[in-house]
Amino acid sequence: MSSREWALRQGSAEEPIRCAIFISGSGSGMEAMIRYQQANPSCGHGTYLVVSDRSEAKGLERATALDIDSVCIPLPVEIPDLDQRRLSHEKRILELLAELDIELVLLSGYMRLLSPDFVEKWAPYLINIHPSLLPAFPGAHAHRDVIKSGVHVSGCTVHHVDAGMDTGKILGQCRVPVFSDDDESTLAERVKVEEHRLYPTIIDQLVKQEFNHRAS
Numbered sequence: 001m002s003s004r005e006w007a008l009r010q011g012s013a014e015e016p017i018r019c020a021i022f023i024s025g026s027g028s029g030m031e032a033m034i035r036y037q038q039a040n041p042s043c044g045h046g047t048y049l050v051v052s053d054r055s056e057a058k059g060l061e062r063a064t065a066l067d068i069d070s071v072c073i074p075l076p077v078e079i080p081d082l083d084q085r086r087l088s089h090e091k092r093i094l095e096l097l098a099e100l101d102i103e104l105v106l107l108s109g110y111m112r113l114l115s116p117d118f119v120e121k122w123a124p125y126l127i128n129i130h131p132s133l134l135p136a137f138p139g140a141h142a143h144r145d146v147i148k149s150g151v152h153v154s155g156c157t158v159h160h161v162d163a164g165m166d167t168g169k170i171l172g173q174c175r176v177p178v179f180s181d182d183d184e185s186t187l188a189e190r191v192k193v194e195e196h197r198l199y200p201t202i203i204d205q206l207v208k209q210e211f212n213h214r215a216s
Contacts, residue, residue, distance in 0.1 A: 027059015
């Protein structure tokens with residue numbers, strides 16, 4: 001890792017790293033992360049904001065129930081130019097992150113591809129979890145692609161976010177079996193169990209500056 005990647009301060013129970021979690025859907029991974037942080041204050045990181053691009057995202061309700069500030073920042077559809085719409089949307093998010101002194105952004109089922117400008121501003125403090133063993137099966141339909149391929153092992157990957165599609169430096173992985181009678185739903189549920197375990201573990205290592213790049 002570069003020296004820049006090691007510049008994140010070491011969090012503590014008294015002064016945890018201030019995290020924001022971005023979601024687009026149910027927020028089950030977000031909830032698992034927050035519950036882990038609340039049950040383990042000595043982990044050195046805490047969630048101070050949940051952001052969604054979709055007002056109907058169930059994860060917003062979950063965050064509120066956990067006493068975490070949550071906000072929907074929808075795409076400004078009134079802006080006709082798609083590039084300007086994207087930049088305006090991200091500008092609002094960046095302003096909120098700055099206002100709340102966020103130090104680390106965690107993507108958890110966030111379905112928008114962030115612009116290179118956003119990534120440049122936040123990398124390497126921009127982390128994602130993806131439901132496959134990257135670099136295999138990137139993109140939004142990993143479980144479908146895994147089942148279609150006929151492979152017998154899948155899993156999840158925590159990685160730095162770069163300007164590509166799930167191409168950032170891998171921080172940790174966990175494998176799960178793929179059974180012959182799996183569909184997307186059953187495979188997703190099995191992978192989620194490991195996602196909810198792996199993501200907090202890797203963020204612990206990130207905060208403590210202890211990294212493990214090997215698949216478990």
